[in-house]
Amino acid sequence: MESAKHAGDAAVAVSKAYGVDTMFTLSGGHVFPLYDGAVHEGMRILDVRHEQSAVFAAEATARLTRRPGLAVLTAGPGITNGVSGIATAHFNGSPVVVMGGRAPQSRWGSGALQEMDHPPLLEPITKLAFTSSGADSIGQDVETAFRTAGSPHRGPVFLDFYMDHLFAPSGGHQAEPLTPSPLEPDPSHVASVARLLAEAERPVLVLGSDVWMDRAEEAARDFAESWRLPVIPNGQGRGILPAGHEQLVTRARGTAFGQADLVIVVGTPLDFRLGYGWFGGKEGAPLARVVHITDAPSQLATHMTPAATASGDLSLVFWSLGTACGEAGVKPDRYAPWLEKLSLAAAASVEHDAGLLAADSDPIHPMRIYGELGKVLDDDAVVIGDGGDFVSYAGKYVEPRRPGHWLDPGPYGCLGTGLGYSIAARLARPSSQVVLLLGDGAAGFSLMDVDTLVRHKLPVVMICGNNGIWGLEKHPMQMLYGYDVAAELQPQCRYDQVVTALGGGGELVTKPSEIGPALRRAFDSGVPYMVNIATDPQIAYPRNTTGV
Known part of the structure; x- marks a missing residue:
């Protein structure tokens, strides 16, 4: 300039x-x-x-x-x-x-x-x-x-x-964008990871958001497939192995993390979502050895000492690690019984949950919503989660088919991200379905920005799991004290009418059979549209306290 x-x-x-x-x-x-x-x-x-x-x-x-x-x-x-x-x-x-x-x-x-x-x-x-x-x-x-x-x-x-x-007047500035030089991983650190893989019998590879952000998704998939590693994605690592991939074992997460002897975590912190980096120890298995791989040394875990670490451009890390595995004599066939076990566990989980995904219960079981949503999602749909209990189901039952098509608030867990994320998603993926999954608590933070969607002609399908409570607080408080306070919301609050008043469309759904048709109307509408679904407040997402 x-x-x-x-x-x-x-x-x-x-x-x-x-x-x-x-x-x-x-x-x-x-x-x-x-x-x-x-x-x-x-x-x-x-x-x-x-x-x-x-x-x-x-x-x-x-x-x-x-x-x-x-x-x-x-x-x-x-x-x-x-x-x-x-x-x-x-x-x-x-x-x-x-x-x-x-x-x-x-x-x-x-x-x-x-x-x-x-x-x-x-x-x-x-x-x-x-x-x-x-x-x-x-x-x-x-x-x-x-x-x-x-x-x-x-x-x-x-x-x-x-x-x-x-x-004030300015002389301007001639910008010179520079691509940062890729950080080369330390070969000795990569070799240490390969040696651990050579010794392992039950490894698990965790792919986190920074794998996507570092443009390493192809290198990661190639590495996982070449060495036949079971994969569990985290955050924006979801979709690197698409839904249905034989090595994707998200639905066997408990078995995988509980019985693994080696867990390689790439591109995400060893935080509460991953049990703070403690794996194994279930059904007689010893604690697993842990490898932490990050895009920069500043991101390596400091609250524990992993068995090995590596940092650098994540594509270079995966490529280097592939070479090092060959030199270390890693045998993919060694993992075959473990991968088969996890695949069977995942299939059993799918079979177990099939009934609830089609449940006709009244009030509506939140899982029925995900059963219906899966029928209408395109391969390139962008799915956004903004909520607590209701959106927890999405992490299990929505498996993206492509990387870069999933957004959640991340480890900070901030509610209210959804409308801003939806605005960006509609601009970034103009030809894709954009679906915002909202808890009714989260809806209260940013629903006024439906006006932004309407003014800028940005159609988004919003699905509100409306149980009339702060689900992540009410049920634990009941368990701890036998009562709850500050955990009630208005039952069947008409958030859909808020959307309609702001110029969009919407409807309230109270029966399971109405969910599928309502979702199809939402996608066909061409406007910001809320499907406000009244769900059973007695049902809480099953979780444990370790994050594993």
Whole structure:
């Protein structure tokens, strides 16, 4: 860019150079020059009804497209409203740049509207949080933000601008996007992992979100298939092995993690979702040895000592590990009895659950919803989960057929992501079905952004599992104390009428036989449409306390 009318032009031009095509925002005067820059540069401006949705949409854009997402927030409450979205991006390792407005430097300290020093608030949940120093530095500062967000390990960056700097003339900035050099894994670390595989009889390979984000899905699938490893996906690792693949043993998760002698976890933390990295020990089996492989050394587990670790570009890790396995004498046939056992366990689980997926019980069993949904989902559908108990079923009964078509809040577990994620999914996958699975509790966080879907003509099918309670809290509290408080919601609340009032479509479903036809009407409608399904509040998703 040779010149800019004002610093907002420079900021937007650099953003476009880094692949950004949409600015997610909620209107605010502190950032008007960024909007003006978007108009000059032909960038889409998508305005939402709550700043959290702008950040969630930017984060989902990054996760679906593997290009950086951009959210623009006005000063003060505009930025504090976006904090949960920024924290979610931090825990998910999503390359998001959040640009904020800031009271004028010429008035700083005198009590200007929404005057607040934002970076100290955001430093703990970003890779970098800083204030641009002047109009002529804004282009370079924006480039620093995008480079930082996209380098391993990816994550959000926050950058704010003094209002008077943003409105001031700027000389512009010629952006020079650089692809980070891939981090080569240490050969000795890779060799250690291969030796463990050579010794193992019951290995399990866990593929996490960073496998997708690192563009390593093909290398991961090739490695798993070449060495005949049972696979359990996690987060956006779902779909790397498609639904129905013989090595996909998600439905035998308990047996796999409980009886494995080696668990190789790639691209995801050893957190509560994976029992904090403790596997094995069931039915007389010893504790499993654990391997942790990450895209950057900073992501390796520190709360335990794995048997082996490796870090680097995950495609390079898988390719190197394949070579090392050959050198270590790994024999895939050795795992055949184990894989057969898990396949049989998975098949038994499918058979066991078939009745509930077709249950005619009244009130509706939540599993019946997933039984009906599976009949109408296309291979390239994008499925989004935003909820607690109801969405827990999705993790078990919705198996994507392609990578990059599943979104959940990730380890931070923030409710309210769904509408922002849906906005981004409809833009990123314009020809695919987009399905948002909402608990009725989660619906209360962001349902007003149906207005955003309607205004911007973004059809999404919303399915609300409406049991009239906070299910993840009510049942455990009853178990602990024999009573519950603060766990009730309005039974059969008409969330569908909220959607209709905002310009979409919807209906309430109270009988199992109505679910399938209602879903078909939703997909055929061509508008944001909610199927609000009243489910049995007495039924809780069966879970244990270890995450395994």
